[in-house]
Amino acid sequence: MRFKKYEGYLYISPWILGFILLTVAPLIFAFYIGLTEWDTFNAPKFVGLQNYSDLFRDEDFVNALWITIRFAIISVPLGIATSILIAVLVNSKLKGMAFFRTALYMPAVVSGIAISLLWKWMLDKDFGMINLILSKLGIPEQGWLTDPHMVLYSYLMMVVWGAGGGMLTYLAGLQDIPGHLYEAAEIDGANAFQKFRHITLTMLSPVIFYNLIMGIVGAMRKFGDAYIIGGAGNQGRFYMVYLYENAFKFFKMGYATAMAWVLFVLIMLLTMAAFKSSSAWVYYESEVNTRPKRKRG
């Protein structure tokens, strides 16, 4: 296009300004804060790497790290698998499907603190709905949020409940799979499981990969419901909740910033591992040029 050479800068300038003020400068500042002891009221005191070595001797930190990592590693695949199953289930032209799609998508619409409070109430040991249903089924009531062994399961239950909310991208991906692939497989005598395993999952793999990355980042940064719901003292204190407490309750800015850097490195490592693994299982159409090109609207 024949615009002036620097005209594009005009449009991206708000972002550049924000990038400098809200990303670059704070990052440099954060690097320094992480090396200090600072309550923001007095001058920061330089302590070198003290914060970082303190972290791993802090039992609360190790607990928060442990529950968060366990949650991320279990909940992300669990959520992805459930979302795919729901997407496959609603991907047909049966009567009333519009209703089922909307109903199953509801957890994505009604999110946030209201739903966190709802779960806190449902998981209540004595008066909550979950134990009410369990007792009807003859299963003894559980201390979902009071028993340290049950806390992780409580959070996983919420993930499964919300999985319908993640179905949209899979649904769009399923609708993009050309029917001739299934027909060819049928001619070759493939059964339903083989078709699902080799066609559906393969063709969905880029979407799965995208959701895997977003899921890992989201799980590691979990805050809202963890802050509201908590659970069994240490066992329900996720990483970000502990970080928040250090910074804004105890005013240990240096310590909390060190925690933020450790979180950053952890997220980087997990994402890199996902990227590394992707060449083994993520299928991109452009890699194979023998397939007929698909038209997109």
Added chain:
Amino acid sequence: MSSYVAGSKRKRTKRAIVQYSLLVLLSITTLLPLIWMLSTSLKSGDVIFEIPPKFLPDGFHWENYSRAVSEIEFATLFKNSLTITFFNLLSNVFVSALVAYGFARFQFPGKSIWFLLVLSTIMLPGEVTMIPVFIGFSKIGWTNTFKPLIIPGFLGGAPVFIFLLRQFFMSIPKELDESAVLDGASSFKIFYRIFLPLSIPALVTIGIFSFQGSWNDLLGPLIYLNDTNKFTLPLGLAMFQGVMKVEWGPLMAGSILVLLPVLVIFFLAQKQFVEGVKLSGIKG
């Protein structure tokens, strides 16, 4: 041959039955908690703490709603939430679109490096910058105001939206803007006369995500707002919960009131939203 057709028809019916049963079961599982929420919001305190718990309410105790409304100063908090959400919606849709347009349609020195930086900020968790940004805002006296919750959006604070809109803009045929250039249209005119109208599904989708994210945000208001009359609804609800630990009737009533605007927006924009997600491949 005919028995084969009949057999496959029977098989299809069987499959439909299995599918329907699973769908009904899953839908009930998904909706039951929400119905329990509604039911609790209408129960009297005595019934809430009955053993074993009852699923249906004992009549309609609307006083839970009036208590929730008065105790968290619902009207004030609603106005606060609406103000913050409105400005975030505006900036996320409009500023992100401007920046995305700059990346999608212009050639300028350093463009690929800047775009790479946009991508890398998507991956950078906000937690790392949260504390220094907080200290910065408090040094210039912006704590306990809405500014820290609003201004970042206008500085292109949502790189994911920039990325998605850029992808979307690049799929718009170049002939459209080239002929407009020949007619002497300025680049900004092309932006708001051609790009914005053609991108409505994508913009609506981003708008909904922005609305949801901003309306539900807890951490931001928790850090920056101190006075109860400046609280947002989620923050008010969180504090209300701290004070009235076991008052589940009013708590669920308040929760429903906070959810309602999101529900209304979703159902109004549902069609365009679903289309937008398909077009841009955003996570739902």
